[in-house]
Amino acid sequence: MIKLLLLLLTVFLCGPLSAQTKQSKNTGNKNSNPTWVKNIPAEDVITWRRHIHQNPELSFNEENTGKYVEEVLKSFPNIEVIRPAKTSVIGILKGAKPGKTVAFRADMDALPMQEETDLPFKSKAENVMHSCGHDAHTAVLLGTAATLSKMQNQLKGTVYFIFQHAEESPPGGAIDIINSGALKGVDAFFGMHVLPNFPAGHVGILPVGAASTAQDVFHLNIIGKGSHGSMPHLGIDPIVVGAAIVSALQSVVSRNVEPGEMTVVTIGKFQSGDAFNVIADRAELAASIRTTTDKTRKQVEERIKEIIDNITKAYGATYELEYVPTYPAIQNDEALNAHARKSAVGILGKEQVFDAPMMTASEDFAYYRKIAPVSFMTLGIGDGAANHNPKFTVDESALQNGVKAQVQIILDYLNK
Numbered sequence: 001m002i003k004l005l006l007l008l009l010t011v012f013l014c015g016p017l018s019a020q021t022k023q024s025k026n027t028g029n030k031n032s033n034p035t036w037v038k039n040i041p042a043e044d045v046i047t048w049r050r051h052i053h054q055n056p057e058l059s060f061n062e063e064n065t066g067k068y069v070e071e072v073l074k075s076f077p078n079i080e081v082i083r084p085a086k087t088s089v090i091g092i093l094k095g096a097k098p099g100k101t102v103a104f105r106a107d108m109d110a111l112p113m114q115e116e117t118d119l120p121f122k123s124k125a126e127n128v129m130h131s132c133g134h135d136a137h138t139a140v141l142l143g144t145a146a147t148l149s150k151m152q153n154q155l156k157g158t159v160y161f162i163f164q165h166a167e168e169s170p171p172g173g174a175i176d177i178i179n180s181g182a183l184k185g186v187d188a189f190f191g192m193h194v195l196p197n198f199p200a201g202h203v204g205i206l207p208v209g210a211a212s213t214a215q216d217v218f219h220l221n222i223i224g225k226g227s228h229g230s231m232p233h234l235g236i237d238p239i240v241v242g243a244a245i246v247s248a249l250q251s252v253v254s255r256n257v258e259p260g261e262m263t264v265v266t267i268g269k270f271q272s273g274d275a276f277n278v279i280a281d282r283a284e285l286a287a288s289i290r291t292t293t294d295k296t297r298k299q300v301e302e303r304i305k306e307i308i309d310n311i312t313k314a315y316g317a318t319y320e321l322e323y324v325p326t327y328p329a330i331q332n333d334e335a336l337n338a339h340a341r342k343s344a345v346g347i348l349g350k351e352q353v354f355d356a357p358m359m360t361a362s363e364d365f366a367y368y369r370k371i372a373p374v375s376f377m378t379l380g381i382g383d384g385a386a387n388h389n390p391k392f393t394v395d396e397s398a399l400q401n402g403v404k405a406q407v408q409i410i411l412d413y414l415n416k
């Protein structure tokens with residue numbers, strides 16, 4: 001359920017990286033050029049991506065995408081395919097020698113929106129579009145699996161290629177795969193998300209610690225007592241109660257959360273009343289809350305609940321509150337981040353690796369940390385519309401660098 005639109009707005013407004021957006025050409029690999037680079041099926045990666053793009057499926061409905069991925073994986077040597085959830089697929093590559101187990105994750109779902117590009121391979125499905133780039137994630141990881149499947153003799157350990165369903169829709173697909181038990185024994189998880197308006201093929205290393213935000217949502221019904229607008233003493237005005245709650249909630253970030261800790265409390269909905277001379281009997285509020293640590297997440301939830309409870313009591317109203325946690329924040333591991341950076345620089349050169357700013361969006365990749373440390377990174381895809389925009393496109397010249405970085409990260413992790 002990544003809200004990359006928010007992320008991209010943040011990134012656009014953040015200036016310091018804008019200089020990088022001007023060089024949108026992939027300058028190619030100037031450094032080492034290991035022989036395996038020749039084995040990257042660059043054209044196939046584009047074919048796979050276009051097929052998936054043209055045939056998008058919504059979260060939890062990735063039946064055909066899952067089948068397609070399974071067939072492609074089965075066409076590679078040495079890969080065992082398992083289905084940990086109805087529409088998820090994992091390819092497992094066991095190296096010639098024993099060692100650690102490393103997982104790379106791609107997500108496969110599309111979004112409920114009408115594509116507005118004029119691509120020759122635009123979506124054939126009405127109101128379904130790959131506007132978050134998960135088609136590219138899937139194709140790049142297939143390219144990585146294809147390349148590594150020919151290097152089994154050189155591998156020490158096991159690689160899991162995770163093709164995950166339903167990233168865009170909480171509770172998300174990651175938790176299904178984790179609960180299936182299929183990932184027991186994985187020592188490290190990596191993931192890579194495409195990011196427009198960064199140079200095509202440049203890999204962005206997200207911060208250590210919080211790399212994205214946790215998002216919680218609440219829905220609140222304030223139940224007052226309706227009355228004539230001229231007889232307020234006979235009613236309990238839910239609008240006055242709601243206004244007091246909205247004002248008091250502003251103090252959570254400004255007075256309770258430690259200064260400097262990124263936290264947002266946004267009341268996105270406040271609806272009540274139909275007529276100017278009637279005191280309504282109910283008011284509806286809804287909010288989204290973004291935090292980056294478990295401690296603050298819990299603290300903010302507690303304060304919000306206290307404020308709502310006490311203010312409604314003070315005004316003689318009652319309430320119904322639904323507080324819904326969605327994805328936690330991705331917590332990038334320091335050692336894995338350093339590893340990803342070193343490998344990416346090693347294969348792409350340092351001019352094609354940059355420090356990406358924290359995503360203010362949320363991602364269910366965060367859940368894999370329940371099993372092992374994680375590192376999430378970005379892949380620049382050139383100038384264009386934001387993720388989740390109907391005009392979103394991917395500069396396909398970026399995909400080869402995505403495969404190169406993924407292969408190198410896996411090789412280095414297993415063979416170090």
Ligand SMILES: [Zn+2]
Nearest residue numbers: 001002004132
């Ligand atoms: Zn998304």
Ligand SMILES: [Zn+2]
Nearest residue numbers: 002132134193
């Ligand atoms: Zn996404």
